[in-house]
Amino acid sequence: MIVLAIICSVMSEVICNAGLVTLLLPIFATLAEDLHINPLLLMVPATITSNFCFMLPVGTPANTIAYEHAHLKISDMALPGFVVKLITMFVTVIMTYALGGAVF
Template sequence: KHLVGVEEYVRTEKAKLGKLSVAERNTLIAFGVTVTLWIVPGIVAIIAGTESSTYETVSGRLDEGIVAILGASLLFLLPTKWEDREFTLRWSDAAKIDWGTVVLFGTGIIFGSLLESSGLAETLGNGASDRLGLTSVFAITVFAVILAIVVSETTSNTASAAVVVPIIIPIAMAADVNPFVPALAATFAASFGFMLPVSTPQNAVVYGSGTVPITTMIRTGASFDVIGAILIVIFLPVMASMVGLV
């Protein structure tokens, strides 16, 4: 369906933008270099294989964190007006970044990684399971959802799923029940995490704006967590049965 006036509006707005400035071109260069270096290890893996020494060398040198720092550093090095020694990004500009939010989210990622690498998450999960005496699919599913939501409050959804799912599967198998539904429930619940700024980048951005107090975020996030947990526990087994997964 053709919308009258849309093309003209787009042309007008595009004309207002004008040509790319030097700073904008430099930003595109830094972005392009960063993305390229991020995907180089994957390309090398496809060509040479993940077991090759070339891949190990490249992936070791081009760590995602190192590449990100390199890309950000380029903004301090690419000039916009060399004769005046002006660069794309100055420290006075960088100082305006909400570093508190960045550090807050970073510590959340570190904490989540330590939960997995130290084995604390597995110990807590197995200990709670033993004390609760979980023996049914429903009970294990409820436990999986609660555990995944709690872990997701401290780290990303990917890390939460990586921590919780390997805990839930052995618990279900030990109880002689199909681990599919509990594991899938944990995967869905790992995408929750509405209570704390460290749960997701979106939460961190909202909290960093200063307009949402931490008490409001916790209170509202807890409501969403509870509602989401109930929906998963009720509807996931039904949906799995309807599509023949269990």
């Protein structure tokens, strides 16, 4: 699950979130069926982590506005964004493991 979360999170920096989820969720559903697990166990964290666009200005319109208004460099956004992305990604995966059995 952590590998799938990393894939979604990294791809979300350069691909539209809705397009990414539309592209990857059918693949994850098929993978879950092949592994004989509930598809939601893979699809929910993938959907959540695909919304973690903290590193690049192209990730979200809010990032672009902050980047232009404050005259930031890419490195000014990338390092703090990477730290936040790691924290949120691992919290999402840990919470999915912790609550997944009860929910799914």
